[in-house]
Amino acid sequence: MMDEAAADLTNDASTDYPLLELVRQYGRADSHYLMGAVGSAAVKSFIGFADVFLIGIAIDALFNDQPLALPLLPDAWIPTATEPLLTLVFVGTLVIAVNAVTVFGGALAEFSFGVFAQRILHRIRVHAFDAAQHRRLDYFDAHRTGDVMSALNDDINQLESFFAVLISATVWIVVTLVAAIVYMSVLNWQLAVFVLLSGPFIAVLNSWFSRRIEPLQDGVRRERGALNALLETSLDGIGVVKAFTGEAHEYDRVESASRDHVRARFRSRRLAVRQAPLNRLVAGMWLLATLAIGVYWILVGPPVLFTGSLTTGELVPFLFYMERITLPLKNLSGVIDGYTSAKAAAKRIDGVTDGESEGECEIADDTSNSGFAVENSHVCFENVTFHYSNGAQPAIESVSFAVESGETVGVVGATGAGKSTAVKLLLGLYDSDDGTITIDGEDIRNVPVRCLRSAIGYVNQDAFLFNDTVRYNIAYGADGAVSDEQVREAARLAGVHDDITELLRGYDTEVGERGTSLSGGQRQRIAIARAVVDDPEILILDEATSHVDTKTERIIQDQLSDLVADRTTCVIAHRLSTVRTADRILVLDDGEIVERGTHEELLEYDGTYATLWNVQIGIADASTA
Numbered sequence: 001m002m003d004e005a006a007a008d009l010t011n012d013a014s015t016d017y018p019l020l021e022l023v024r025q026y027g028r029a030d031s032h033y034l035m036g037a038v039g040s041a042a043v044k045s046f047i048g049f050a051d052v053f054l055i056g057i058a059i060d061a062l063f064n065d066q067p068l069a070l071p072l073l074p075d076a077w078i079p080t081a082t083e084p085l086l087t088l089v090f091v092g093t094l095v096i097a098v099n100a101v102t103v104f105g106g107a108l109a110e111f112s113f114g115v116f117a118q119r120i121l122h123r124i125r126v127h128a129f130d131a132a133q134h135r136r137l138d139y140f141d142a143h144r145t146g147d148v149m150s151a152l153n154d155d156i157n158q159l160e161s162f163f164a165v166l167i168s169a170t171v172w173i174v175v176t177l178v179a180a181i182v183y184m185s186v187l188n189w190q191l192a193v194f195v196l197l198s199g200p201f202i203a204v205l206n207s208w209f210s211r212r213i214e215p216l217q218d219g220v221r222r223e224r225g226a227l228n229a230l231l232e233t234s235l236d237g238i239g240v241v242k243a244f245t246g247e248a249h250e251y252d253r254v255e256s257a258s259r260d261h262v263r264a265r266f267r268s269r270r271l272a273v274r275q276a277p278l279n280r281l282v283a284g285m286w287l288l289a290t291l292a293i294g295v296y297w298i299l300v301g302p303p304v305l306f307t308g309s310l311t312t313g314e315l316v317p318f319l320f321y322m323e324r325i326t327l328p329l330k331n332l333s334g335v336i337d338g339y340t341s342a343k344a345a346a347k348r349i350d351g352v353t354d355g356e357s358e359g360e361c362e363i364a365d366d367t368s369n370s371g372f373a374v375e376n377s378h379v380c381f382e383n384v385t386f387h388y389s390n391g392a393q394p395a396i397e398s399v400s401f402a403v404e405s406g407e408t409v410g411v412v413g414a415t416g417a418g419k420s421t422a423v424k425l426l427l428g429l430y431d432s433d434d435g436t437i438t439i440d441g442e443d444i445r446n447v448p449v450r451c452l453r454s455a456i457g458y459v460n461q462d463a464f465l466f467n468d469t470v471r472y473n474i475a476y477g478a479d480g481a482v483s484d485e486q487v488r489e490a491a492r493l494a495g496v497h498d499d500i501t502e503l504l505r506g507y508d509t510e511v512g513e514r515g516t517s518l519s520g521g522q523r524q525r526i527a528i529a530r531a532v533v534d535d536p537e538i539l540i541l542d543e544a545t546s547h548v549d550t551k552t553e554r555i556i557q558d559q560l561s562d563l564v565a566d567r568t569t570c571v572i573a574h575r576l577s578t579v580r581t582a583d584r585i586l587v588l589d590d591g592e593i594v595e596r597g598t599h600e601e602l603l604e605y606d607g608t609y610a611t612l613w614n615v616q617i618g619i620a621d622a623s624t625a
């Protein structure tokens with residue numbers, strides 16, 4: 001079963017024709033490939049049908065003494081009835097020419113469909129990824145990362161078979177049916193009408209199946225997403241799994257999710273496999289009935305409701321065409337199955353791309369394009385209240401404070417008090433429910449996200465590092481646009497330069513997945529270097545030195561003091577010595593500010609802060625005793 005806590009990715013509000021919408025949105029630039037492919041496939045199928053027609057005409061010319069009537073060819077080219085060998089060679093050459101056109105048309109169609117498929121998939125993949133990374137953070141609170149990855153990977157790959165194979169198969173089916181009907185009508189229009197009467201039966205049968213298969217395909221993709229999400233979290237937390245010998249538990253969870261996926265797939269296949277034999281049965285019955293009518297007509301005369309004559313040379317190709325129709329009908333169920341599966345994938349991709357994004361400003365090389373640049377970095381919270389979408393209580397309630405330009409403010413409070421939430425609101429990662437947050441007097445809702453965030457250097461509690469070199473991770477803070485010397489300077493400020501030079505490959509050392517080849521303290525300091533490398537106007541350190549010993553922390557603070565001196569800085573810390581020298585300290589409790597002042601003022605006030613301080617001093621005394 002799917003994890004109930006995570007929302008389903010499928011966008012049920014999506015258009016009824018999500019695949020058509022994808023082609024319209026992303027396929028326009030390559031529509032000439034699509035047109036070329038459809039045209040080649042149509043020519044291939046239509047011309048390919050001429051061989052049987054030619055053979056039928058040859059039969060009547062050779063055995064029934066009828067003239068060789070070949071439409072579109074000048075009479076002077078056509079052999080007369082007195083030249084049977086020439087007739088045979090002539091028709092044989094035409095059949096070879098028809099097959100050559102068919103082979104060439106088929107190759108051209110395959111090539112063009114392939115190019116179109118790869119180009120449109122590239123655009124969808126890149127756009128879907130970009131849309132995903134611009135979704136608001138609460139989207140990722142509500143959906144599992146593995147599920148989103150499954151949409152960006154599995155579901156987009158699923159579309160490959162739609163663009164590269166299914167469109168061509170559909171064209172083939174349509175053209176085959178149209179061509180067969182045209183050729184059959186030319187041979188005998190009355191028998192062709194009889195064959196057409198099978199159409200409504202087949203249409204009703206297949207629409208019944210597709211209506212039932214579609215929700216089952218949605219279920220398949222949902223279960224696949226859930227399985228992927230589980231695989232991702234299990235492997236992501238492999239260290240914890242091993243430490244708690246949780247392998248058997250993880251195995252059971254994956255086994256159960258895989259079983260759910262197999263069941264969902266089985267439910268949809270079980271229905272789909274009945275479709276092909278039923279189509280075949282209807283087509284076979286019609287073929288037999290046509291054969292019976294045709295034989296009776298040739299031997300006895302026209303049956304009731306039929307008039308005129310029918311020759312063997314007409315009936316034989318007619319039956320060949322009917323047989324050729326049954327082939328696409330046999331494939332119709334596979335095409336419908338593939339189509340519903342691709343439609344389910346498209347709805348999930350739509351679930352990623354269609355929704356509220358962060359309103360990113362045009363990606364500009366400099367902030368001047370956006371019309372706003374943070375200058376004084378004066379930050380003000382006014383009566384800010386915020387609930388997480390899945391939280392019962394507000395994480396922040398009626399919070400008001402102002403940080404003057406160049407000031408350092410410390411934020412302390414018990415775990416879960418709302419400290420990190422406050423800075424996430426300042427970064428615009430979430431939007432407050434009530435109240436306003438301003439920078440330099442401008443509501444941050446009106447400041448383009450890119451401009452806002454490029455003005456803020458942020459070190460969060462995770463100190464997440466990318467699986468790349470130390471240099472890459474530090475330079476990331478400035479979009480990679482910094483010199484090696486700037487990277488080293490940032491590392492010095494963060495007190496990690498010496499540690500880096502002692503690594504095997506210095507700044508070129510690969511830090512491993514999430515930086516696991518480094519110590520927690522090294523990771524935090526590299527994250528600080530990343531935050532300061534671009535010389536941001538505002539610096540936010542959220543538990544940025546919690547893994548660093550107090551001596552190293554003091555060194556970092558001394559080194560950062562120059563940097564911090566002329567910029568607005570917000571330091572969140574549990575260790576109160578970290579914020580002791582701040583210009584102002586805010587004490588948060590249960591989402592509200594309960595005390596504010598300098599270290600000395602708060603000690604004198606003798607409230608929550610003083611109690612916390614005394615406890616920490618007591619711990620320090622106990623440890624040194």
Ligand SMILES: Nc1ncnc2c1ncn2[C@@H]1O[C@H](COP(=O)(O)OP(=O)(O)OP(=O)(O)O)[C@@H](O)[C@H]1O
Nearest residue numbers: 141388390391395414415416417418419420421422
């Ligand atoms: N993404 C989230 N979705 C739902 N609730 C959240 C989310 N992040 C935090 N919360 C809740 O919001 C409240 C405030 O969390 P926050 O992380 O701001 O606290 P904090 O003071 O920074 O805690 P700590 O010192 O432990 O980091 C907590 O009750 C927490 O459970």
